Amino acid sequence: MNTAMLAALRAAVGAAQVLTEGDLVAWEQDWRKRWRGKALAVVRPGSTAEVAAVVQACAAHRVAIVPQGGNTGLVGGSVPDGSGTQVLLSLTRLNKIRAIDAANLSVTLDAGCVLQTAQAAAREQGLLLPLSLAAEGSCTVGGNLATNAGGTQVLRWGNARELCLGLEVVTAQGEVWHGLSGLRKDNTGYDLRDLFIGSEGTLGIITAATLKLAPLPAARTTAMAACATLIDCVRLLTTARTRLGAGLTGFEMMGRFALDLTARHFPALPQPLPGAPWTVLLELSDTEGETEARSRLEAVLGQALEDGSVSDAVVAESLAQAQGLWHIRESIPLAQAQEGLNIKHDISLPVSSIPAYVASTDALLTQHFPGVRLVNFGHLGDGNLHYNVQAPLGSDPAAFLAAHEHAINTLVFDALVPFGGSFSAEHGIGALKRDELAARKSPVALQMMRAIKQALDPLGLMNPGRVLATEPAIQEAQSAPCSKPLPS
């Protein structure tokens, strides 16, 4: 079978773009090196028509497809399993900016465009592509959409889904859905666009998209504020939203221990508000100038100082100072890694529930796992916390994780339930959280998801075993268990 299959793939994309030998680690392993699989072949189509031809060939031979963009996902969704039976379909050769329409504030581009390249193309025309995340130098726009990526601009602009106007998709049948659109309003039938967005390649393959752009802001200003409690942080958020409206483009929270770690591991970093139990980073993007922006942000902080929600604050006086403040925030994950192995969470809650959740879950964790250290930071404005757990000082972190990771996850996720929280705010499901989804999502929702999967991908060949468990019949015929996580 493999010979005929490979011949069909070579016919579809040319022999040079069907890789079966040599070092394929760049496609078979995720960038954090937590999963390593084995592909039947790595296939690199150069056009939407070639993607369709690959899918048709795979459908004819009943071979599963794992689509891959920049391979920067965090949940094992973009690498093949270990069976050697899955085709890894890389989208990176589809990398053209097709058109920028400045008057319509939209860009149409291939799925394999690197996000940073797309941002730069927009900026050249004085426009902002308001999607920004740590992996932007490597991740692709198609992957951003397939996973409904979040990042640092969500408070103002929403996730990737909210930035997308239209899609071009190769269906599981190898047909092309020409759903690209620059329209803000179009009520002609079911919302297929948003169904493909966030489906992680399990329903079809996104080959191009039209995204919203915005005028570049005239000015950006950043500040940091010290709060005594998380309740005060939420009060400050309300004040900032009321007075700044859509100008508030960043509202990040950092707990004391998170900043202690950055101070310990990066002593050269400034510590503008030492000792603050909670520190908030605020960013204002303004259509007026720098002076207006700074005075608006100062007015917010002035009101917060007056009403007691903030005890101290600094406003960046220059772009360099603003970048310095952001750098503190961005150094937390690295400082955490320096401190040793830890358990990462990507949870979300209604903003109003965050103080109560953190208080009660902190208490439960320290009660059940004495000495654990809680590294709490994240996109508070979006209700999204990276509520991470560091092993007790002096313990062997690897041994601690081996013994307690599962129980700690269960505690953290169970505690979300009464608050209506989510165990995966922005990273998605992939292979890593598939069983968590099966256990925690409502049976009614799961049943609808399975029905949709069956309706759009009846052969079960699109990224099988991701998001939803593979159906038993397909599993036997098609695929081995997913690749196992490697030690991280």
Place this chain on the structure above:
Amino acid sequence: MNTAMLAALRAAVGAAQVLTEGDLVAWEQDWRKRWRGKALAVVRPGSTAEVAAVVQACAAHRVAIVPQGGNTGLVGGSVPDGSGTQVLLSLTRLNKIRAIDAANLSVTLDAGCVLQTAQAAAREQGLLLPLSLAAEGSCTVGGNLATNAGGTQVLRWGNARELCLGLEVVTAQGEVWHGLSGLRKDNTGYDLRDLFIGSEGTLGIITAATLKLAPLPAARTTAMAACATLIDCVRLLTTARTRLGAGLTGFEMMGRFALDLTARHFPALPQPLPGAPWTVLLELSDTEGETEARSRLEAVLGQALEDGSVSDAVVAESLAQAQGLWHIRESIPLAQAQEGLNIKHDISLPVSSIPAYVASTDALLTQHFPGVRLVNFGHLGDGNLHYNVQAPLGSDPAAFLAAHEHAINTLVFDALVPFGGSFSAEHGIGALKRDELAARKSPVALQMMRAIKQALDPLGLMNPGRVLATEPAIQEAQSAPCSKPLPS
């Protein structure tokens, strides 16, 4: 069968809420009186559990259900067909505001809440529910979501879909999906929420929702500007977006003939910019005060006067003046009705394509239908035009429509194709545009929609014949042709 069915309905909701006799016109006829059907029964459940019980009873007896909110839709989606075999399920008794979470900027409410009531509840807490449309005094939030309603705030806040955080839905199987959520980020599986939104009751019944709120703006200012061409209107839009950012909450366009009609039929209305070929209404919502808002809007108009995109402009000096300017815009449909029967369109285009589309389509229409008068106005900022066609002066409008309506629709819709426009921007499909959808949507998209409909509603009982044609097997067994439009 009917006896057992009615007994089951009475058991589900109580005999008093199952109406089969007397004057049921309020439920069986739409508010514009274009469709009149006949229901097997009008059923008025008082809770989500009762909705589920009704759906279960209908599924058991293979009876179709037409869900209805305020019955203000424009496309015949919310009234039963003429067969007397469909259950009309009214959601209006589900009308509680369940909770407002000010810190999370969200409201959870029953589907049957009247939009205006929900707006008022938010306003009492100093918050804005940013969905606003002409029918807001009668339409329900559930209907707004089922049809993905648009309205006058879309430029800033998007359609109903973009305001929704979570849904509670009774599925076609009569199960309850508890998908209410106050989360801004939740990447746990397929986007079921957005699939139900805009599906017009054909996949399930929305019984409650969580919507986004925003702080009330501190000030609102309105202006009108005269432009020589539609290209100038688009240039003004770019200027306003760049300088006002998200503060620009309204950008409405009115063609000369549309304003001539308001002047003719409502001579008491002010005519602030007489003779302008195109008039634009701009609205700025600001987080600062009235003075700041006015000076920002004046600065935009100053720049536009300087670059020549605007030839004259007025800024409202008071709330009364602002309302007066909006009143001119809102009087156009009434003036049109006074002028006589006409053909209405609700089309959308990329904003950048509007000048070219209007120029070429105006020319085609006047060439093929000499003397037709074009009433062009709408939400230019959203790319949404009400591009209406009035019969030639001196002709019999009814005879003109009878002879030419179909050909004019075809011309207007065909002309959208090269620009990637949509023949239904905000009003949806319902029964009215179902055949248009079948003819104009891509076969790949239609096939996916049918597969999803089949997957979620395999018995085909949810609002059959709306959006998608009823499958032949179901059609024979279940339903007569849709109710015929009455003369409007």
